[in-house]
Amino acid sequence: MSATQPPNDIKDIVEIVQGIVTSAAIVIAGFWTYIVFVKRRQRYPRMKVQHEVEHWPVSADERLLRVVERISNIGEVLVPLESVTVRVQQVRPWRDDALGTVVAARERLGEGVAELDWPVLGEHKNKWRTGDQEIEPTETDEVLYDLVVDKAVESISVYTYVKNAYKKRDPIRPWRSREIGWNTTTVHQLDQ
Numbered sequence: 001m002s003a004t005q006p007p008n009d010i011k012d013i014v015e016i017v018q019g020i021v022t023s024a025a026i027v028i029a030g031f032w033t034y035i036v037f038v039k040r041r042q043r044y045p046r047m048k049v050q051h052e053v054e055h056w057p058v059s060a061d062e063r064l065l066r067v068v069e070r071i072s073n074i075g076e077v078l079v080p081l082e083s084v085t086v087r088v089q090q091v092r093p094w095r096d097d098a099l100g101t102v103v104a105a106r107e108r109l110g111e112g113v114a115e116l117d118w119p120v121l122g123e124h125k126n127k128w129r130t131g132d133q134e135i136e137p138t139e140t141d142e143v144l145y146d147l148v149v150d151k152a153v154e155s156i157s158v159y160t161y162v163k164n165a166y167k168k169r170d171p172i173r174p175w176r177s178r179e180i181g182w183n184t185t186t187v188h189q190l191d192q
Contacts, residue, residue: 045166046075047135049184051158062148063190069143069160073135081133082165085125086145089118091187092154118157122147130165154191160184 052068067086073079105116124145135141149156164181 044075045073045077045079045164047079047162047164047182048072048074049160049162049182051160051184051186051188053156053158053186053188055190057151058148061151063151065147065149065156065190067145067147067158069145070140071135071143071162072140073137076137077166078137079135080130080165081128081135081141081162082130083125083127083163084143085123085161085163086143087123087159088121088145088147088149089157089159090121090149090153090155091118091157092191093152095119121149121153121156149190155187155189157185157187 048071050070050072052070054066054068055063058064065088067088069084069086071081071084122145126143133141161183162181163179
């Protein structure tokens, strides 16, 4: 009888382990289903950044620019905002003091430079503490930036960068760290 007893013990142990593994798999699948389909959360965020620029005179020589940075969460992940940077640069009229001559700029672009160093009229960085600013899936938030510029400025370039809090620097695994985010650049005519 002792020769037939060990297989039953092994069979009982295998059945117990199988029951535990099956139960754990059901719990994990239920949690995953809740996160993905009920809370509609996935791992990485997706954002869309747009600009709206308005301007109006505030004196005989100056105008006020209002840049509205519209940040839309087009993904299924709650997105914490860590920082948003906006930069307004002068495109027209051409400034030889900042860009050099048109011929020199053409040569730099021909040498592989992708973008000219347009004169910066203003730059602002909004920073938030963790949890202070978030955008739910399918929602949109706006960040405003006001700037007074000379009326002689005819056209501007507006650049916005939204830092991806999910891809920040990892001090434990620096080889996996990447500071990336979403950006957009638009050009606006002011001389109308």
